[in-house]
Amino acid sequence: MHPLSSRSRVVVNKTMTFWERLYLPAIVGGLWITFRHFFYKKVTIRYPEIKRIFSPVYRGLHVLKRDDLGAERCTACGLCAVACPAEAITIDAAERKPGEEGLYREEKYAAKYEINMLRCIFCGLCEEACPKQAVYLTDRIVPSSFERQDFIWGKEKLVEPVEPEKRVDVSIRHYFQKEA
Numbered sequence: 001m002h003p004l005s006s007r008s009r010v011v012v013n014k015t016m017t018f019w020e021r022l023y024l025p026a027i028v029g030g031l032w033i034t035f036r037h038f039f040y041k042k043v044t045i046r047y048p049e050i051k052r053i054f055s056p057v058y059r060g061l062h063v064l065k066r067d068d069l070g071a072e073r074c075t076a077c078g079l080c081a082v083a084c085p086a087e088a089i090t091i092d093a094a095e096r097k098p099g100e101e102g103l104y105r106e107e108k109y110a111a112k113y114e115i116n117m118l119r120c121i122f123c124g125l126c127e128e129a130c131p132k133q134a135v136y137l138t139d140r141i142v143p144s145s146f147e148r149q150d151f152i153w154g155k156e157k158l159v160e161p162v163e164p165e166k167r168v169d170v171s172i173r174h175y176f177q178k179e180a
């Protein structure tokens with residue numbers, strides 16, 4: 001049978017020298033490497049007191065956007081859930097009732113919209129699939145928690161506030177993503 005590569009490794013049964021059998025030089029060498037690292041520049045930071053500057057195209061925690069008048073943009077079409085490779089999105093659709101025009105932009109809306117942040121891989125495909133510019137990823141990160149339930153983000157946490165000054169700005173990331 002022919003080998004799969006032309007490389008061959010010669011196995012040598014070399015006997016250890018006196019110093020190698022002592023092991024002490026190897027241990028001292030290892031400790032010396034550890035000691036040297038005390039004087040290197042640290043690669044870690046004191047998060048959350050200190051935060052790194054993220055890339056402008058960083059994809060983090062989602063937001064469900066409202067239109068200029070404050071109505072929810074999402075029409076519960078489900079395209080984001082279909083596009084999601086991690087099956088992280090759960091949607092329940094509902095019919096808008098008379099008098100709710102200010103709350104929901106179209107006749108159908110998402111009564112339930114949940115994203116499981118433990119499943120999400122922050123690929124951004126939900127954002128690309130959305131025909132209503134309703135779901136976006138932002139530069140925010142998902143807060144840590146010891147409870148699994150805290151990573152199921154529903155509408156109460158995903159929909160941006162009505163107040164214009166509290167809206168979530170996604171324009172910078174969107175601009176750089178288009179340019180990339």
Ligand code: SF4
Nearest residue numbers: 084120121123124126
């Ligand atoms: S970012 Fe990707 S994995 Fe996360 S919810 Fe959207 S489509 Fe699914």
Ligand code: SF4
Nearest residue numbers: 074075077078080130
């Ligand atoms: S976020 Fe967009 S794609 Fe997802 S259900 Fe709502 S309108 Fe459809």
